[in-house]
Amino acid sequence: MTLTTDRPTERPRTGTLVEQFELGLDAPICLTWELTYACNLECAHCLSSSGRRDPRELSTAQCKAVIDELQRMQVFYVNIGGGEPTIRPDFWELLQYAVDHQVGVKFSTNGVRVTPERAAFLASPACNGYVDVQISLDGATAEVNDYVRGPGSFDTALAALQNLQDAGFTDAKISVVCTRQNIGQLDDFKALADRFGATLRLTRLRPSGRGADVWDELHPLPEQQRVLYDWLMAHGEDVLTGDSFFHLAAFGESLPGLNLCGAGRVVCLIDPVGDVYACPFAIHDNFLAGNLLADGGFQQVWQTSALFADLRSPQTGGACAKCEFFDSCRGGCMAAKFFTGLPLDGPDPECVQGYGEQALAADRVVPAPSQDHSKTSPTRNQPVMLQLLTRPPSQPPVSACAESPLSGFTP
Amino acid sequence: MDDLLGEPWMLSPSVALRPEPFGALAYHFGNRKLTFLKRPELVAVVRGLIEAPDVRTALETAGVPASQHPAYAAALRGLAATDMIRRRTGENGAAA
Numbered sequence: 001m002t003l004t005t006d007r008p009t010e011r012p013r014t015g016t017l018v019e020q021f022e023l024g025l026d027a028p029i030c031l032t033w034e035l036t037y038a039c040n041l042e043c044a045h046c047l048s049s050s051g052r053r054d055p056r057e058l059s060t061a062q063c064k065a066v067i068d069e070l071q072r073m074q075v076f077y078v079n080i081g082g083g084e085p086t087i088r089p090d091f092w093e094l095l096q097y098a099v100d101h102q103v104g105v106k107f108s109t110n111g112v113r114v115t116p117e118r119a120a121f122l123a124s125p126a127c128n129g130y131v132d133v134q135i136s137l138d139g140a141t142a143e144v145n146d147y148v149r150g151p152g153s154f155d156t157a158l159a160a161l162q163n164l165q166d167a168g169f170t171d172a173k174i175s176v177v178c179t180r181q182n183i184g185q186l187d188d189f190k191a192l193a194d195r196f197g198a199t200l201r202l203t204r205l206r207p208s209g210r211g212a213d214v215w216d217e218l219h220p221l222p223e224q225q226r227v228l229y230d231w232l233m234a235h236g237e238d239v240l241t242g243d244s245f246f247h248l249a250a251f252g253e254s255l256p257g258l259n260l261c262g263a264g265r266v267v268c269l270i271d272p273v274g275d276v277y278a279c280p281f282a283i284h285d286n287f288l289a290g291n292l293l294a295d296g297g298f299q300q301v302w303q304t305s306a307l308f309a310d311l312r313s314p315q316t317g318g319a320c321a322k323c324e325f326f327d328s329c330r331g332g333c334m335a336a337k338f339f340t341g342l343p344l345d346g347p348d349p350e351c352v353q354g355y356g357e358q359a360l361a362a363d364r365v366v367p368a369p370s371q372d373h374s375k376t377s378p379t380r381n382q383p384v385m386l387q388l389l390t391r392p393p394s395q396p397p398v399s400a401c402a403e404s405p406l407s408g409f410t411p
Numbered sequence: 412m413d414d415l416l417g418e419p420w421m422l423s424p425s426v427a428l429r430p431e432p433f434g435a436l437a438y439h440f441g442n443r444k445l446t447f448l449k450r451p452e453l454v455a456v457v458r459g460l461i462e463a464p465d466v467r468t469a470l471e472t473a474g475v476p477a478s479q480h481p482a483y484a485a486a487l488r489g490l491a492a493t494d495m496i497r498r499r500t501g502e503n504g505a506a507a
């Protein structure tokens with residue numbers, strides 16, 4: 001008799017698409033590629049704790065080799081993000097290279113480099129309609145947006161949208177992370193999108209990166225989740241969600257889109273230094289599958305990493321298995337559970353059946369971050385809410401024109 | 412019977428098929444729609460369209476029994492709705 005430790009290579013031919021996806025694909029469907037950890041802003045909830053460039057970031061030539069590999073793997077499009085991808089000097093060159101190699105690009109930006117000239121380029125035949133632009137905006141008013149994204153960021157985003165519209169770029173996306181502060185603005189976001197001929201995209205706030213520090217304050221309240229669900233049910237057709245709200249399916253009817261956690265199965269992240277993670281919201285050593293420079297390329301990591309094999313093996317529902325909504329909710333988001341210190345096979349921290357709150361109230365240890373590229377000292381772009389969270393001064397601030405060399409000094 | 416069975420069809424020129432364990436993933440570079448072909452037989456049919464004088468021949472070549480032709484015709488109509496496949500015209504577009 002032969003003993004084999006290999007997992008069976010035959011997989012069931014039947015089963016729903018979701019069941020097939022849970023077993024993994026030969027190449028990802030939803031690949032995110034963060035080009036740099038550098039950013040002009042310092043959003044309070046940044047999923048990748050971005051701010052400073054990492055000296056090990058992939059060079060232009062290395063990035064082009066990644067695009068070549070994606071073309072060979074038939075990854076038809078990639079979501080490019082960061083950090084702020086457009087502040088890489090070779091960003092536009094890489095964009096053109098991807099388009100020329102049948103890899104469509106959807107890139108996320110805060111708008112800082114979307115000038116009239118760049119907008120004209122994006123609308124031009126050079127991009128061949130293969131480029132999608134997603135402008136991040138987390139409030140329909142400057143007040144709500146700048147609270148988390150920093151002063152001036154609302155105006156920057158709107159200027160970018162205006163430039164795109166003026167250049168004749170059609171169907172830009174306005175990408176909103178839903179928070180406690182902006183759930184009341186859903187109609188306003190829609191109106192804003194209509195005004196710019198754009199499509200609204202709503203996604204879920206996860207406690208990833210710096211998001212872990214502010215999640216308690218920003219994540220929607222239980223009654224707001226209901227508001228969001230009802231709004232999505234009413235506007236499902238005209239609004240994109242990145243399929244990120246499937247935990248809301250436990251309110252009743254499933255939302256359109258894929259209802260499963262795709263991490264390592266159909267979803268994946270390549271970070272600026274070439275590390276491959278199961279999901280853009282799971283930048284942590286526990287979800288690191290390998291590095292495309294050190295481990296023989298992206299395809300090799302995607303197809304052979306032990307972590308991904310594990311994520312693609314049948315999972316147990318744990319405490320959720322008994323829940324009548326498990327088929328549609330599937331226990332929610334792995335990253336949301338992990339970064340709030342909850343067991344991965346239990347309920348989501350925002351479980352709409354209320355089991356998340358119970359779990360959060362129990363003993364748990366929030367994992368320490370395994371990387372942080374935040375700026376080490378604050379800049380003028382830092383959101384105000386972070387300043388409120390830092391240590392209150394023990395004495396009145398020293399005015400800028402205090403002349404005494406000892407001002408502010410307490411022996 | 413669906414008229415489509417007697418017509419010449421083909422995969423759209425802007426569509427790429429990526430083989431997957433369950434069948435294939437079809438991506439349309441023009442309208443950027445992603446579709447899943449959930450059976451290897453359907454993938455064989457879609458790939459074979461261009462070589463076949465009509466859809467029925469493509470189905471037979473792929474070994475799809477006649478009893479399933481209506482179901483396949485409906486699936487192909489679904490793919491046609493997003494321009495994943497289109498009717499051949501001109502040269503050997505013989506059928507009426």
Ligand code: SF4
Nearest residue numbers: 261262263279333335
């Ligand atoms: S970990 Fe969360 S964000 Fe990532 S794929 Fe799973 S559900 Fe989506």
Ligand code: SF4
Nearest residue numbers: 250320323329348351
């Ligand atoms: S118990 Fe689990 S499956 Fe049920 S609704 Fe809550 S998170 Fe979803």
